[in-house]
Amino acid sequence: xxxxxxxxxxLTCVVLVGGLVVIAAQANxxxxxxxxxxxxxxxxxxxxxxxxxxxxxxxxxxxxWQFVPIARKGLPxxxxxxxxxxxxxxxxxxxLSASGYTKAETIRSLENVLRAQSGSATRDPELYFFSIFGxxxxxxxxxxxxxxxxxxxxxxxxGKASATTPAFFGANPAEVMDGPMKGTRALAAEDDxxxxxxxxxxxxxxxxxxxxxxxxxxxxxxNSRKANVLEPVGIVVSTLAAKxxxxxxxxxxxxxxxxxxALAEQRLAKVRAEGWSNVRFAWMGSTVxxxxxxxxxxxxxxxxxxxxxxxxxxxxxxxxxxxxxxxxFGMDVLAQHYAQVPHTASxxxxxxx
Numbered sequence: 001x002x003x004x005x006x007x008x009x010x011l012t013c014v015v016l017v018g019g020l021v022v023i024a025a026q027a028n029x030x031x032x033x034x035x036x037x038x039x040x041x042x043x044x045x046x047x048x049x050x051x052x053x054x055x056x057x058x059x060x061x062x063x064x065w066q067f068v069p070i071a072r073k074g075l076p077x078x079x080x081x082x083x084x085x086x087x088x089x090x091x092x093x094x095x096l097s098a099s100g101y102t103k104a105e106t107i108r109s110l111e112n113v114l115r116a117q118s119g120s121a122t123r124d125p126e127l128y129f130f131s132i133f134g135x136x137x138x139x140x141x142x143x144x145x146x147x148x149x150x151x152x153x154x155x156x157x158x159g160k161a162s163a164t165t166p167a168f169f170g171a172n173p174a175e176v177m178d179g180p181m182k183g184t185r186a187l188a189a190e191d192d193x194x195x196x197x198x199x200x201x202x203x204x205x206x207x208x209x210x211x212x213x214x215x216x217x218x219x220x221x222x223n224s225r226k227a228n229v230l231e232p233v234g235i236v237v238s239t240l241a242a243k244x245x246x247x248x249x250x251x252x253x254x255x256x257x258x259x260x261x262a263l264a265e266q267r268l269a270k271v272r273a274e275g276w277s278n279v280r281f282a283w284m285g286s287t288v289x290x291x292x293x294x295x296x297x298x299x300x301x302x303x304x305x306x307x308x309x310x311x312x313x314x315x316x317x318x319x320x321x322x323x324x325x326x327x328x329f330g331m332d333v334l335a336q337h338y339a340q341v342p343h344t345a346s347x348x349x350x351x352x353x
Contacts (some may be wrong), residue, residue: 003202004005005324012068012224014060014092016332020080026094028035028096029159029160029262029287030094030161030260030262030263031156031159031160031161032159033138034091034094034095034143034154034156034161035092035136035137035156037087037091037094038091038118038132038136038141039136040087040090041053041084041087041088041090041091041130041132042054042086042132042136043074044083044087045078045084046173049075049079049080049084049241049297050055052074052075052079053074053075053130053131053132054132054133055073055074055132055133056133056134057129057130057133057134057135057138057141057142057283058134058141059132059133061073061133062133062144063144063225063329064328064335065144065146065151065166065168065225066146066151066222066224067146067149067151067152067168067170067223067319068148069122069123069147069148070128072127072146072147073129073131073258074131074146075088075126075129075130075131076127076129076130076147077126077127077128077129078124078126084310086194088130091130091143092104092130094260094306095145095154095164095259095260095299096152096259096260097256097257097258097261097264098120098259099258100257100258100259103169103187103258104150104169104184105153106172106184106186107127107149107170107186107187108128108147108150109125109152109181109184110149110171110172110173110181110184111123111124111127111180112125112181112219113173113176114172116179118166118250119218123148125317126144126260127147127148128143128145128147128148128150129144129147130143130145131144131146132145135168137342139157139158139335140142140155140156140158140330141156142154142155142156142329142330144325148170149168149169149170149172149228149319150168150170151166151167151169151223152167152168153165153166153328153329155329156330157329157330160261161266162258162327162330162332163322163324163327163329163330163331163339164263164266164267164319165322165323165324165327165328165329166223166227166321166322166323166328166329167258167259167321167322168320168321169186169258169318169320169321170186170317170320171185171186171187171189171317171318172312172313172316172317172318173313173316173317174186174191174310174315174317174318175316176318177316186318187318187320189254190251190255190308190318190320191252191310191318192306193247193254194245194251194283194297194308195251195287195289197247197248197251197281198246198283198287198339198341200243200244200247201240201244203217205235205240205244206287208234208235208283209234209235209281210283210284210287211233211234211282211283212284212285213284213285213286214284214285214296215284215285215286215295215296215309215311216296216311217285217309217311217312218309218311218312218319218320219296219307219309219320219321220298220307220324221305221307221321225236225328225329226328226331227305227324227325227328228321228325228352229300229305229325230298230300230305232279232280232300233280233282234281234282234283234300235280235281235282236276236277236279236280237276237277237279237280238275238277238279240276245276248299248310250283251299252268252271252299254308255320255322256322264282267304267322270301270304271301271304274301274302274303278301278302279299279300279301280299280300280301281295281297281298281299282298282300283295283297284296284297285311285317290315291314291315292315293315294310294311294312294315295309295311295315296308296309296311302325303324303325303326303327304322304323304324305321305322305323305325306320306321306322306326307319307320307321307323308320315337318334
């Protein structure tokens with residue numbers, strides 16, 4: 001074989017191998033698994049269930065996220081048989097990491113604790129809802145898993161997850177104090193890592209970080225459809241020592257790690273791209289752990305916000321949210337898409353609150 005023929009064959013092999021690598025990478029993307037799992041769930045339902053599960057992508061309901069125990073749109077676990085529930089949870093596992101799925105299931109199990117305490121039928125681990133917005137084979141679609149203390153939202157555009165926020169986890173009790181689940185802490189690391197970070201600060205740094213001795217009674221942004229940038233208070237992270245920055249990054253990674261690795265990395269890449277000079281950490285309330293010692297912290301950059309609140313029920317009731325100021329529900333990517341491509345309906349036609 002002539003040298004030029006050898007080079008041609010070698011180049012062809014490189015191209016083929018490269019193409020196979022790209023195809024394999026695309027097949028392993030979480031969005032591909034989401035699409036396949038969503039289609040499997042749709043196929044497993046009867047017509048009535050399917051109608052309940054599916055909601056138009058441009059419906060106002062897509063941005064009507066909640067984390068309190070109320071009636072919701074979508075198909076609840078309560079209305080699924082055992083096989084359908086398995087398929088639904090297979091979908092949930094495509095949107096959450098193993099640790100994120102464990103958190104979600106532990107949070108759901110706390111409804112049994114609340115029912116034992118209150119006797120209320122509204123405390124029901126079967127009242128967690130799946131909703132699919134649009135067509136999983138379409139250019140843009142989304143889905144949601146939601147119930148008391150859980151609201152996880154994904155938006156897929158052009159085959160890529162353009163948004164994984166708003167992403168809410170909560171736990172009541174934050175620590176189960178008695179009964180069969182005594183000692184259970186669904187969201188332990190989000191608390192422990194933050195306290196370790198506070199403990200690692202100097203007295204001067206701690207004075208800059210603790211901006212109020214009184215904490216808010218809940219996350220400040222609530223369930224707003226669009227999260228507003230909050231007052232830039234607290235310490236600028238770039239002023240911290242390297243070890244302290246590492247500890248804070250570990251806390252941010254814990255919040256991100258509820259998503260599959262590829263989607264968690266998308267969140268973290270945005271944080272790194274901002275640089276620490278644009279990120280602040282603020283603490284409000286007590287630094288003493290225990291009943292009645294409520295606390296709140298937030299990590300805020302130009303593009304993202306993490307809020308943590310533990311004040312209700314004598315400071316044994318956590319609310320945690322990750323917001324993207326421009327990108328919740330895929331707003332930024334979809335806005336660009338809709339500006340470039342004519343559509344008969346827009347997902348932004350309704351009021352924003």
